Amino acid sequence: QHYFIQSNLRPNMNKKIAMIVCLMTLSTLGNGDTLNEDYKLTLLMDRMRAIRFGDNADSWIYFSAAAEWEAISQKASVCAWIKNPGGNLEENPCYNTVFSYGGNKFKLGGKGCENMVITPYSRFPYPTAPSNVTAVLPDWHHACLTFSAASEEARYYVNGEIVESQTVTGTIEYTRYNRVTLGNHTPRYHNAYFGGEVTDLNVWAKTLSAEDVREIYEAGLCSLEFDKHGDSKMLSWGTILQKSRSGDVTEFTPTSCTAAKNLMDELSQLRDNCSV
Numbered sequence: 147q148h149y150f151i152q153s154n155l156r157p158n159m160n161k162k163i164a165m166i167v168c169l170m171t172l173s174t175l176g177n178g179d180t181l182n183e184d185y186k187l188t189l190l191m192d193r194m195r196a197i198r199f200g201d202n203a204d205s206w207i208y209f210s211a212a213a214e215w216e217a218i219s220q221k222a223s224v225c226a227w228i229k230n231p232g233g234n235l236e237e238n239p240c241y242n243t244v245f246s247y248g249g250n251k252f253k254l255g256g257k258g259c260e261n262m263v264i265t266p267y268s269r270f271p272y273p274t275a276p277s278n279v280t281a282v283l284p285d286w287h288h289a290c291l292t293f294s295a296a297s298e299e300a301r302y303y304v305n306g307e308i309v310e311s312q313t314v315t316g317t318i319e320y321t322r323y324n325r326v327t328l329g330n331h332t333p334r335y336h337n338a339y340f341g342g343e344v345t346d347l348n349v350w351a352k353t354l355s356a357e358d359v360r361e362i363y364e365a366g367l368c369s370l371e372f373d374k375h376g377d378s379k380m381l382s383w384g385t386i387l388q389k390s391r392s393g394d395v396t397e398f399t400p401t402s403c404t405a406a407k408n409l410m411d412e413l414s415q416l417r418d419n420c421s422v
Contacts, residue, residue, distance in 0.1 A: 186372065187414060192384040193346050193368050194407040199329040200394025201232035201341030206329040207389050211247060216320035217351035218247075218380055224254050224349045225290040225359065227367050231256035231283060232341025240273055241338040243331040244289075245347060248324040253331070254291045256340045257283060261291050263300040263314050270302065270312040279304050286343075286400065288363040293318065294353040301356075306363035308356060328386065329395065345400065347386060352378035368403035370410075 199205045224245055233242040233256065242256035253262040258275030262268065271279075282305065290303040293314065300314045328347065331338035345367070352375060354362075365371045373379065387397075399407050 187410070189372070189382075189384060190370055191407075191410050191414070192382075192387060194399050194403045194410060195383075195387055196227075196343055196345035196398055196400050196403075197328075197387075197391075198343045198396045198398060199340050201339070202394065203330065203334050203336050203339045205339065205341075205391075205393030205395050206327055206333050207386060207391055207395065208325060208327050208333050209389050211320070211324040211326050213320070213322075215247070215324065215380060218252070218349070219317040219320055220295040221293065221351060221353040222252055222318060222349065222380075223290060223292040223352055223354040224252065224347070225288065225354070225362060226254065226347035227286055227288050227345045228256060229284070229286045229343040233257070233339050234337040238273070238337065240275070241331075242340055243335075243338045244328065244340050244342075244344055245349075246327045246331050247349075248319070248321070249332060251318050251324070252291070252293065254289060256342055258289075258304065258309070261300070261302050263291070263293050263312070264316045264318060268300065268312045268314050270300070271310050276309060279309060286367050286402065288367075290354065290359045290362070292353050292359070297353075303356070303359045303363075306360040326381070333392065343400075346383045347381075348373070348379060348383055349381040350375055350378045351380045367400065368406040370406060 197207075226244060228244055231242050231244075240255065240257060240260040242260070244254045244256045246253040248265070250262040250265050250267040253260075255261045258279035259271045259273065260269050261271075287305050288303075291300065292303070293300045295317050298313055298315050299311055301311045302309045325332070327333065328344070329340045354375065358375065
């Protein structure tokens with residue numbers, strides 16, 4: 147049976163043991179799986195790449211949403227690791243956007259408040275974020291927004307725990323004019339820009355459960371575990387990394403991911419040197 151390591155390895159695990167386990171696993175692969183396994187390795191490597199948006203309205207990633215995005219009309223989830231959101235605090239401390247789809251139709255806020263679902267939309271928490279959320283904003287933290295039309299509910303999670311739920315009636319409408327924006331509400335929006343750091347942002351056409359969200363969070367920043375919800379993924383972090391960038395948008399490796407990145411670099415080198 148051909149398989150790739152379903153890795154529970156952590157960056158602080160003994161590197162030699164980790165490499166031996168990886169190499170033993172690679173030795174079981176057949177030639178027919180090589181391209182597929184290289185792709186999986188790339189998915190893991192992408193998690194070691196983060197993006198920093200300039201603290202201004204001119205820094206963003208922006209692209210059209212294809213017709214497939216209609217799949218999130220009934221159920222949707224967006225999750226990301228984020229850190230140190232900036233943005234304009236003078237007009238409204240909540241105005242800060244990590245990700246938006248169709249403007250206010252599905253939007254993940256960066257400061258722990260003003261998440262939005264559906265137009266006319268429900269915004270929550272609002273007008274301020276809970277103190278336990280604002281306390282973690284300067285550090286890497288995991289945020290998720292989920293939506294279910296069937297249960298008429300949207301939920302906001304931070305670090306694996308639900309912060310607030312909101313009753314939401316209707317669906318997330320798809321039109322050919324819908325756009326996806328990262329780093330701002332829409333390009334050049336003067337007071338809702340993110341101005342912080344983000345990695346591993348993904349969107350699923352699925353309502354992640356509380357257990358699902360907790361598992362993703364507990365896997366940790368720069369996790370080496372595969373996404374078991376990949377079949378329902380509408381937008382992957384790897385795809386985002388390939389999109390064109392406007393303004394002051396820079397890529398870097400989070401300090402806490404250095405060990406994991408080194409491990410993956412060495413594993414990639416092993417794959418190049420191994421005969422499978």
